[in-house]
Amino acid sequence: MFGLVDCNNFYASCERVFRPELEGRPVVVLSNNDGCIVARSQEAKALGLKMGEPYFQVKELIRQHGVVACSSNYELYGDMSRRVMWYLQQVAPAVEVYSVDEAFLDLAGMTRHFDLGRWAGEVRGQVRQRTGIPVCVGVAPTKTLAKVANRVAKQDMVAGCGPGVLLLEDEAQRREVLARVAIEDVWGVGHRSAAKLHAVGVRTAAELAGVGDAWARKNLGGVVGARLLHELRGFPCSSVVVEDEARKSMACTRSFGQTLTELPDIAGAVASHAARAGEKLRQQGLAARLLTVFVETSRFAQLPPPYSLSAQLTLPVATDDTLVLAAWARRGLERIWRPGRRYVKAGVVLDGLERAGANRQGSLFEDPCRFAPARAELMRAMDALNTRYGKGMVRVGSMVAAPGRGEAWAMRRDVKSPAFTTKWKELWGVRC
DNA sequence: TCTGGGGTCCTAGGACCC
């Protein structure tokens, strides 16, 4: 059996933990640059605010109903996530941290000795008590069915008729629950597949489980579709992955706080992305062999039409050195930047990741390892200074704006809450 | 004026290898 623990309205719930006055009020959390709505409390959902909706389009509605809007505070959400996951790891035999607000639990072996429905209810209560975060728990014979169970548990809880936990065990119950779930709410069915399914009259998860394997293979992405059907029928095709297997790629991308046209400004943004990518690599003990840099104009502007260009560069040796990454990124940017365009976003994507230092493939034509020990030392010193004195204390020169220019690419975050749990200066204050 | 960021997996086709 598999469990799925999913935090309810996660980002909004995190904001509420430290601002209890938000309890019972509609709350939305915004994406970077206060661009779109990315999380909504139950009350905000009830007002009709949609996931992904542009903030500027609903500002009036938000004002009218006294909705509290929060800029995203990823430091806080990341820390709350760690607390929830840590607890789950104490009580379940194996935990796959699937996303910031979700975890799959491998409950094999517990079936015989535990009443899983009751156990799940206890987990739910404990997570709430220990972290302040409300969760729902679904338990079922496959991961896909555990997702279904979780979703139905959440629906019933919102409707006020469920305990926030659902155990799917026997066949009849499985059928009955699947009949209540629309196909677009099934894990693995996106809008494309949903449209295809609607076109042939398939509306519910129960009907989806009954479509032919051949049809699914042809129309739902080959083996992906076939696995989906099997899982819905109760045959597991995927297991809980505890070990964080080596990451395949890593991206640092951001929309600018404003439209940019000048190369130095964009170069500054790209250098900062390269620097962040370097930090992430070193934190995870990885090095990258391929670097892609891209720039984009607005997807939403009618004229001129949207435009994006990328350049992929193969580095002579895999590296985690910020200065090397920044230099290559700059080279790539110069290849793709064109004057006269109104850019809104740039990014650096790293592929070909390998463990740093181990079995390192050298270069035939040059010896970039010559300075390696000193450079590694430099990166360590930079990371240490930035940890101790704050992000951006030591930066790559090209990230620093020319005098009077300011950091043209800087993000807008007008309504951010404090880093309640991760910065001494912003810790929660308690009055006695 | 204003529309997020970071991932995974799969398929198909081309180039190339023995």
Add this chain to the structure above:
DNA sequence: TCTGGGGTCCTAGGACCC
């Protein structure tokens, strides 16, 4: 008339996830 079999690696694009 008729042209093998079994691979790898790379790239691009699609679909999906949270």
